Amino acid sequence: MSIEKSATRRRRRVPEEARREAIASARALLLSGGPDAVTLSAVAGEIGVTHANLIHHFGSAAGLQSALMGSMVSDLTQALDEAIARLKTDEGAPLELVNAVFDAFDTGGAGRLAAWITLSGDLSHLEPVRAAVQNLVEAIADKMGAQDAQAREGVGAAVMFIALSAFGEALIGPPLRDMLNLPDGAGRRVVASLLPRFLIPKASSTSASAT
Template structure:
């Protein structure tokens, strides 16, 4: 009976629901064991489907990994678009926290690094994939500068700033604890929080030092 129930559940799933179940099972394995834990047979068992079903939806392990990263990138951008502008504009600390939540806790930074180092990053980091978030950031920066009587930034400057933030978050998600431990700061959760608070204040100070209108 349990076997028939599982089969019936599989039949009731739409293609989108099946893909989502596979991605969620893969994400749980990623969080538990890193990219090496992405094994199709075990993901299929966790999602309650057959191994060939994963191949049907994603083509290969690499296709599944790519889909996971694309889903993570969409979440990352969604978090940014929801949080900027906020009541505190620009909400540097809030934006960094949201970036870290997706990049670190969901393992997206590790997966993206794996794809890039294996030469497959161009399929996920496509031209302009983060541009909507950067444009939202730019609108907030322009509005804040005008309200404070400062010269508004050029779009290119904001794109540079967004690039800097993204690299900071990915780098810290991948190497931050190890580097802090090697420097002598320690690598615990409290030190990580303190470093990220400090980083948000540094970024805010950089933002506030833009020249005023003449």
């Protein structure tokens, strides 16, 4: 390790900076080595702090995991903002929305982390996802003008459909596509083509009654 790198790692950090660096390191470890690679010791070594320092910031390994998931969900909702705004006006928007979710679960690592937390049996670590998912449903519903309960239920079903598909793609997509001799992106295109069926039932019924 170079002297310059060592000096950088040993610098004093304000608490928020230390948390951000720890979460970024945990994400990188998850993507490169899988869930088993995300430990307090590994993260501490990566960013040049002590194990006790990370305990101070996150309380436990579970606290770090929850913070990591919260960070991933925050990144996802931020990435979706522009796609949601275009859903009603841009023909390519459904695929853009699907791509944002699939990227978050795949390259963003949310799929692997969600699987890890689910298999651990302690679903409380998924609580940071709850508010983000509800906010996503509300944002899409508002953009689509889905005011009644039936229309909002359709939006909720659409979000579940996209997320479950993205989760499956992140975990088993490449080998499954290979078995079926399908090209990259095949799953994303199928989900995008079906998405309007969830999002426009109210508009279709309104048009039919007007006719």
